[in-house]
Amino acid sequence: MQSLALLMSPVKNRAEFMCHMKPSERKTSSSSGQESGNWTLVDEGGEEDEDHETSWILLLEDDLITILSQFPFHELFQHFLGFNSKGVYLPEKTSPQEMMKIFTFANSLVELLAVGLETFNSARYRQFVKRIGHLIRMTLCYVSDHWAQYVSCNKDYGSIMHPYSLEKLQVEFDELFLRAVLHVLKAKRLGLWLFMSEMPYGTLSSNMLWKLFFILHCAESEHLEKLCASVQPADCKRKLKDPEHLESFEEYLTSMNCSEEIYLLTTFAQMAQTNRTDVDEDFVRVIVL
Template identity: 35%
Template sequence: MLGCWPLDHALTVLSTILNPVKAREDFLHHLKETALPSQVDEDKNLSEDKNDNVWVVVDSSGEDEEDPAQLWARFNENDVVQILNQVPFKEIFQHILLIKEEDGSLNYDVSCTSHQGFMKLFAFATHLLQLFRTGLATYSQVRYRGATKRICRLLRHTVEYITDHWQSFLSLHQYSLSHSTAMSQAVAHLESLQVEYDQLFEKAVETIFSSPRSGAWQFLAVIPYSSVSLSQLWKIVYKLHIGMRDESVSTTSKESEGDKSNQEWADLVTHADTRGQFHDYLVNMEEN
């Protein structure tokens, strides 16, 4: 389903865009004087600082957000967004969801996706989320607010498409369970897929939360939570309270995360220590 060179090529292009360019400053060092003419100003009568014509971006505390000496090597935000817009995401999702175009119309049939096919789909989506997380780290500067929102919007669409496909798959197979001769095996397959979906959704939340720009967090309110299991929802709420720190989750109990019941996760959320961590996290949060 996923093994084709156009899909591999699209992911390679996306990875190239979202990953930081190695040694970019060294490669473009000969352009530095052109980009920062103030550094080679030959007017001996100027008393102003040679970097006076460089704009400095500051954060909410008035401190320098970026190093002015490095701004010349940064990509323009509009260029990043325009390049991202050229990645054929529509065709990518049509391919992975097995949507075929016939006579000018799109034909979608969820029954074409098998249990194994869904596992591949979850693996592909996980890789896509990893690329988005890398992109949020690469373009974390304040000058890339628009690019950050664009990446988060792509992540939102990814989660929505996978969720819609998963809901359709569940509806189809739950309806046919009563007519199945191997009901226990079918239920086991659905439960295993639910676990994979929950983990994928948690990675999506972690990816958005990992952005240094809290402006990206608005997308936490619009991704679809309806198909996530209740225990996973409580786990996500708990991790949001403690700042998505995995070590805090692992030290809350000797039990493994998968053994915790809905009530145990709910008790962790309402625990005094959790509220204290949440308070400390809010106090130390930057106002950006």
């Protein structure tokens, strides 16, 4: 985990270390005086994404991808999901305390990966950021599958008085999921909307589904985290039916590029089509209509 934290974090004092290694500038013979052989990276809006004077200091994306690919994530997931020494998966033997440890570890891993989303949040590292987003989604999928197995095998811990009852563990899973979504939304301009459409929404509580649905309507808000902390499911239901809010969302939807719009609408469809025994018909109706 320490090695992963080093990779995800900004390199301290790299600019000072590299300052005496600045490459000589190549001049062209053209009358325009422009440099040749230089590429300009732009974001989806066509704006330049980095400073030409300092871009040479930045790490190469291929190097970062190569390093990340060497981390044994498969073995890591097997370990924290409780695979035994023979590689046998026995989710039915997970205790409430172990389930809580899984949530805690998954949260730590997501937070580490989220540092990488913030550190490399530029067009230069688009593919690397997508790999980080994939790891966040994969973490949630593994934990979600394990949580579903746990719920089906541990009905005896449904009492609200138990320190790790199903109700309390469900809250922990919901909050883990919410934090991961907020991290992904911070880097949505780099193509991470795709991962929002592939998240495992089926194991979330009904209240969290309402909250996430509302948050995705307000993804461009500058105070998204504060909004998440204050908004209640009842408020979400009321605002999602407000004509003024719906009109504002339509304007936001038309401002998105085609691929982002498709991923967002696919996300809504996935949220409505989850295989649940307690289907919230009102929630499905709001999404469809």
